[in-house]
Amino acid sequence: MKQLGALKLIFGSALAAAVAVPLPSIAADWKPNRPINLIVPWAAGGSTDQITRLTAAQLEPLLGQTIVIVNQGGASGALGTRSALEAPKDGYTWTAGAAQDLGVYETLGLLKTRITDWHVFTNVANIQVLSVSANSPYKTVKELLDAMKAKPGQISVGTAGVTSTGHNAMEAIAKATGVKYRHVPYDGGTPAVLSVVAGETDVSTQSAVEQVDMIRGKRLRPLAVVGDQPLEIEGYGTIPPLSSIIPGFTAPAIYFGIFIPKGVPDEVVQTLEKIWAKNIVKNEALKKYAVTRGALFSPLYGEQAQKAVFPAIQVNAWLMFDSNKAKVSPDTVGIPRP
Numbered sequence: 001m002k003q004l005g006a007l008k009l010i011f012g013s014a015l016a017a018a019v020a021v022p023l024p025s026i027a028a029d030w031k032p033n034r035p036i037n038l039i040v041p042w043a044a045g046g047s048t049d050q051i052t053r054l055t056a057a058q059l060e061p062l063l064g065q066t067i068v069i070v071n072q073g074g075a076s077g078a079l080g081t082r083s084a085l086e087a088p089k090d091g092y093t094w095t096a097g098a099a100q101d102l103g104v105y106e107t108l109g110l111l112k113t114r115i116t117d118w119h120v121f122t123n124v125a126n127i128q129v130l131s132v133s134a135n136s137p138y139k140t141v142k143e144l145l146d147a148m149k150a151k152p153g154q155i156s157v158g159t160a161g162v163t164s165t166g167h168n169a170m171e172a173i174a175k176a177t178g179v180k181y182r183h184v185p186y187d188g189g190t191p192a193v194l195s196v197v198a199g200e201t202d203v204s205t206q207s208a209v210e211q212v213d214m215i216r217g218k219r220l221r222p223l224a225v226v227g228d229q230p231l232e233i234e235g236y237g238t239i240p241p242l243s244s245i246i247p248g249f250t251a252p253a254i255y256f257g258i259f260i261p262k263g264v265p266d267e268v269v270q271t272l273e274k275i276w277a278k279n280i281v282k283n284e285a286l287k288k289y290a291v292t293r294g295a296l297f298s299p300l301y302g303e304q305a306q307k308a309v310f311p312a313i314q315v316n317a318w319l320m321f322d323s324n325k326a327k328v329s330p331d332t333v334g335i336p337r338p
Contacts, residue, residue, distance in 0.1 A: 030063075030091065031063075035065060036093075038068065038095070039072050039093065041078070041095060042188050044188070045190040047126055047206070047256070051123055051289065052069065055258060055286065058280065058286065063271075076164065078108075078110035081097070084261060085113055089263035090265070091264040091265055096258050097256065097257075097259070098256050099255045100168070100309065100313050101165075101316075103316065104326075104335075107330050107333055108163060108325065115309065115310070115313055118259040119260040119301075120257055120301065120306060121258045122305050123299055124295040125255050126209055126256055127226070128165055129211055129231070130204075130205050130242065131222045131223060132221050132223065133197060133221065134221050141242065145177055148179035148180065152179070156200075157183055157203040158186055158192040158195040160185070160187075160192050163320065164185075165206070165207055168320075171319050175319065176246050181203070193214060193220070197214055207254070208231060208293070212233060215236050222239045223239075224239065224242040225240065227249075228249060233294050252314075253308070254312055255309045272301070273301050314337070318335070
């Protein structure tokens with residue numbers, strides 16, 4: 001019980017929905033007869049890669065088949081996602097990542113697909129943290145924001161690229177405060193975090209999962225959770241929410257998971273839903289990962305998963321559109337303004 005107390009963070013009632021997911025009405029067993037390719041559309045080592053590899057390891061004995069992780073980065077995750085979308089619809093090619101990314105590719109003009117084109121199986125929700133190097137002169141959020149206002153466009157923020165959760169977090173901060181910054185994209189969240197540690201960039205807004213080791217090791221100084229709830233990290237302490245500095249600041253939960261394109265055989269989806277309902281919802285390895293890495297354990301599937309991930313998609317899509325980074329208005333592709 002003491003271990004579970006290490007993480008005390010609530011980002012909305014949707015996260016509790018996992019316990020209420022009903023068993024699938026039809027649960028035909030799919031027996032894959034060859035390895036499954038699971039495309040991670042980002043570099044190895046980042047938050048997507050970490051949780052996807054762990055989830056795949058939990059699924060392999062349940063499916064009786066090997067799951068091969070294929071890292072295929074590029075185009076802010078759209079390249080690897082395209083490979084999964086265009087693969088034969090036989091159930092042997094999946095992809096993974098943040099649902100908020102998958103849901104805005106069409107708005108950005110990167111890939112013609114929507115979240116409703118996919119079967120969504122979430123595992124965790126990640127939380128973004130605003131951090132600087134331990135050697136940084138900025139000791140507080142106010143000091144950092146004041147510097148950004150005094151030197152518009154000069155303070156650099158390293159992220160995993162346009163539309164990544166880290167980039168979106170910084171865009172939300174910029175929208176709420178009016179600051180301007182210099183965006184430095186990297187091929188994945190881990191390289192982006194390490195760029196701050198090494199002094200290549202000034203600020204990180206990547207997920208706590210990607211920062212936690214550097215925070216515990218006192219290589220990064222966390223200034224605030226990009227949201228309205230504090231985060232307690234075992235071995236470090238409590239990180240205050242950005243809302244304590246910016247009144248009214250909120251951010252939706254960023255759900256990660258595995259995505260299977262619609263059109264695959266029904267037994268593939270039914271089998272995965274059965275596994276999620278009976279096994280993943282109580283998986284101790286995934287729970288431990290969430291508790292120790294600063295994430296929220298949130299296994300969802302089906303309609304509940306679609307409803308849970310959509311708020312972040314809305315915020316992400318309109319944030320990109322309002323900052324002139326989207327090519328298509330979100331409301332024309334089924335994403336109303338939140």
